[in-house]
Amino acid sequence: MALDLSTPEESRLSIGVFSGGLVVAGERSGVGKTTITLALLAALAQKSPRVQSFKVGPDYIDPMFHHRATGRPCYNLDPILTSETYVQQCFAHRCQGADFALVEGVMGLFDGASGLSDVASTAHIARLLNLPVLLVVDCSRLSRSVLAIIHGYQTLDPQVRLAGVVLNRVGSDRHLELLTQALKSAGLPILGVLRRQDAIALPDRHLGLVPTAELPQLPDILVRLAHLGHTCFDWDALTPLLKTSTPPNPADPWVCPYPSIHPRTPRPRIAIAQDPAFSFYYPDNLALLTALGADLIPWSPLRDEHPPVADGLYFGGGFPEMFAAELAANQGLRSTLKTLIHQGLPVYAECGGLMYLATTLVDLDDNPWPMVGVLPTNVRMTGRLTLGYRHALTEQNSLLLQAGQTLWGHEFHRSETETLPPLPLYRLKRYEATRPHITEGWSNHRVHASYLHLHWGGCPEVAQALIAVCGQYRRDSGG
The missing domain is CATH 3.40.50.880 (Class I glutamine amidotransferase (GATase) domain)
Structure with missing residues (x-):
């Protein structure tokens, strides 16, 4: 049964212990979290064929790009369309046998379905799965003010653990120096730095990104994204966060808990x-x-x-x-x-x-x-x-x-x-x-x-x- 969300108060489940994984979140919409996610997935896929991705919310198109990057289906984590329990079970089940797990968030980290609470937000999913968050910040019009943004995201909800920050759309070496100096007192590691990437643009239209089946240039884009992934992130710090070591479990009852047709039918x-x-x-x-x-x-x-x-x-x-x-x-x-x-x-x-x-x-x-x-x-x-x-x-x-x-x-x-x-x-x-x-x-x-x-x-x-x-x-x- 789906979660009863007739009130904005989130029901509190006991947080399970999962086998690893990382959530990529944006400080708001449009900061480049899909590009960051695809760069990470494309780079990981060159290391392992067992990279499992997930997408927060009901979106169909972003998971298509995940699928093309990893070769594996991307699964939606949506506590409104399903339930909090289903989100936890889905993540645990689909991570079985995977080497790495990555969850792409939706909108800003704390932006929920109503705008009045964070129900169904990326933060909600991070709490349910007890996963750390990699926060993507659009730095194109920021220098020292980045510290105020990071401070707010670090302190708003102590249950949401920030593992580090990705500085996106950095304009120059001098710009990066200013951002780095500003963040020293935050105690949060910079795990990725990306300059402005005008050459990597995913086309969109009236309902979002153009689906993968209509993009013959996508293989070339994924190659460029993989290069960004390999060269723009601190893999020594990221790899332990992304690793998952849950072995396959043939007896997992979640595979299909519903009655199926008679085998002779x-x-x-x-x-x-x-x-x-x-x-x-x-x-x-x-x-x-x-x-x-x-x-x-x-x-x-x-x-x-x-x-x-x-x-x-x-x-x-x-x-x-x-x-x-x-x-x-x-x-x-x-x-x-x-x-x-x-x-x-x-x-x-x-x-x-x-x-x-x-x-x-x-x-x-x-x-x-x-x-x-x-x-x-x-x-x-x-x-x-x-x-x-x-x-x-x-x-x-x-x-x-x-x-x-x-x-x-x-x-x-x-x-x-x-x-x-x-x-x-x-x-x-x-x-x-x-x-x-x-x-x-x-x-x-x-x-x-x-x-x-x-x-x-x-x-x-x-x-x-x-x-x-x-x-x-x-x-x-x-x-």
């Missing part, structure tokens, strides 16, 4: 849309489906002329608006999908998946493109960003949920449907709001479609229900 086949248009998936979600007994089949709505033979479809979020012309041009696939869905093929769709199932998608240039057409609404890109955690109350029985169920999710989109569903799937309430503010989500045919992103670590019943309906579809169809 045919495994349901779930087709996962995975291409540049649909790439927002939490690795834990896919791992849970596999652990519960599903066979996952990756495929591409952009490139494939036919969907794979499957007992259910899973459309994650992504950027269908950037590939609307290509998705529309794959007319045969859209027609086949519409027929299969009308015939009862189960479908789970989040955000970008909802957009693809709509009748028309109006892109950023106001061009309309035909989509699959199983949801009786058009979707239009807007200039307004919808962002934040949502507490969802299920309004009606759907493919996967019963009316009255509650769960936590996250919205992150710049589009909206032009028509509201006559019987909405959810009634949503913003984090720490007192009243629901919107209804949304569609439940047509055997389709569960919503803008809400879910991490199934907090609602495993959704994954279990998806396995069940796909298994029933397989049995009914004689597969």
